[in-house]
Amino acid sequence: MQAYLDNSATTRCSEGVRDIVVKVMMEDFGNPSSRHDKGMEAEKYLREARMEIAATLKADEKEIYFTSGGTESDNWALIGTAMANKRAGKHIITTAIEHAAVIQPMIYLQEQGFEVSYIPVDRYGRIDLQKFSDAIREDTILVSTMYVNNEIGTLEPIEEIGKIIKEKNPKALWHVDAIQAYGKYRIYPKKLGIDMLSVSGHKLHGPKGVGFLYVRNGVKIHPLILGGGQQKGMRSGTDNVPGIAGLGCAAKEAYTDFDKKVTHLCELKQFFMEEVQKIPNTVLNSLPGDQGAPHIVSVSFAGVRSEVLLHALEERGIQVSSGSACSSNKKLPVSPVLKEIGLKKDLLDSTVRFSFCENTTKEELEYCLQQLKELLVVLRRYSRH
Numbered sequence: 001m002q003a004y005l006d007n008s009a010t011t012r013c014s015e016g017v018r019d020i021v022v023k024v025m026m027e028d029f030g031n032p033s034s035r036h037d038k039g040m041e042a043e044k045y046l047r048e049a050r051m052e053i054a055a056t057l058k059a060d061e062k063e064i065y066f067t068s069g070g071t072e073s074d075n076w077a078l079i080g081t082a083m084a085n086k087r088a089g090k091h092i093i094t095t096a097i098e099h100a101a102v103i104q105p106m107i108y109l110q111e112q113g114f115e116v117s118y119i120p121v122d123r124y125g126r127i128d129l130q131k132f133s134d135a136i137r138e139d140t141i142l143v144s145t146m147y148v149n150n151e152i153g154t155l156e157p158i159e160e161i162g163k164i165i166k167e168k169n170p171k172a173l174w175h176v177d178a179i180q181a182y183g184k185y186r187i188y189p190k191k192l193g194i195d196m197l198s199v200s201g202h203k204l205h206g207p208k209g210v211g212f213l214y215v216r217n218g219v220k221i222h223p224l225i226l227g228g229g230q231q232k233g234m235r236s237g238t239d240n241v242p243g244i245a246g247l248g249c250a251a252k253e254a255y256t257d258f259d260k261k262v263t264h265l266c267e268l269k270q271f272f273m274e275e276v277q278k279i280p281n282t283v284l285n286s287l288p289g290d291q292g293a294p295h296i297v298s299v300s301f302a303g304v305r306s307e308v309l310l311h312a313l314e315e316r317g318i319q320v321s322s323g324s325a326c327s328s329n330k331k332l333p334v335s336p337v338l339k340e341i342g343l344k345k346d347l348l349d350s351t352v353r354f355s356f357c358e359n360t361t362k363e364e365l366e367y368c369l370q371q372l373k374e375l376l377v378v379l380r381r382y383s384r385h
Helices: 016-027 038-056 072-084 099-113 129-135 158-168 242-252 260-274 308-312 338-340 362-381
Strands: 064-067 091-095 115-119 140-146 173-177 195-200 211-215 282-284 296-301 351-355
Touching: 016 242, 038 064, 038 242, 038 260, 064 072, 072 099, 072 140, 072 173, 072 195, 072 211, 091 099, 099 140, 115 129, 115 351, 129 158, 140 158, 158 173, 242 338, 260 296, 308 351, 308 362
Parallel strands: 091 115, 091 140, 140 173, 173 195
Antiparallel strands: 064 211, 195 211, 282 296, 296 351
8 A cells, every 4th residue: 555645745736737737838838928829828827827826815916926936935035025125124033943945045144144033932833922022123124934834734823923013013024934834724915914925836736846926016025036027027037837837727726625625634634643642652743633734743753763764664655754855855963843842852863744635545544553553663672772
């Protein structure tokens, strides 16, 4: 039996996405900047994708900019707005558990003379709202927080964060990394006070290499990619029409039968969390129910290195992750997220992330749990002492 439980790293493209991507590649392959009929056909796909995505956010179609994915969207939101608004101040706020696509641009901005405040989190990755409030200053120009943590599935208190920003410094711009949240929650940026929102296609059964950045009308942001002036000069480069068409399709599909899909994920998560904690010497790092994302469960298995367990599960047809897919292939001593939540030292390299999608079945989870029980007994006998 096979059980793919690494959907936070990437998802399989839906059949609808596959079909439209192939059609655009093989039939409607024109460059949307061209003025002939093939170009016009390609331009139509861009308009339709913008329309579909904007509808899911209750946003203006002009507020959607296509990118190469979540990393570019995060980089553009942070660097582009910081540089465009530096005369108003040079103070930026983020959290200590952001994705590398946010942390690395923050380090870059610090090198450019900006001051960055990193707000701590609690045992389950929730931002300290009091310290966040205290950190906001008159010269704070930008705040960046994730909606859902990609490693442990923490759902951040987005509404409360928005209210605090509005009360303390309504001029500060707010960027939200929604890469693990879009498609799992109904997100309406204007209602929440979000100025910029990052999304990646391959996290919701869309293609890799494409995403979008929502930028509220009126936000001052500099482009990072210059060239032919595509997307109103804000993001130059020949449009990835197949990817964008697939992204639009994936966005529409994600919010079709939405409640049914989320209910299914919640049921899977509840079942898995209840059963996995019955295994001896197991620690859950994810919150249950609506306190955490419906599709991510982080578990620490004392006495077994995550890399060893990962490969043992792989041999039995189960794919999981030891953390963020963007960094798990590197020889890092410890996950910054796990360290920030105060996980005990002996559990830092014994943590595995299980992540589900709408196609995941209870039978797959039952199979995974059975294999875990069998493998852990054996692997713990040979663990390091």
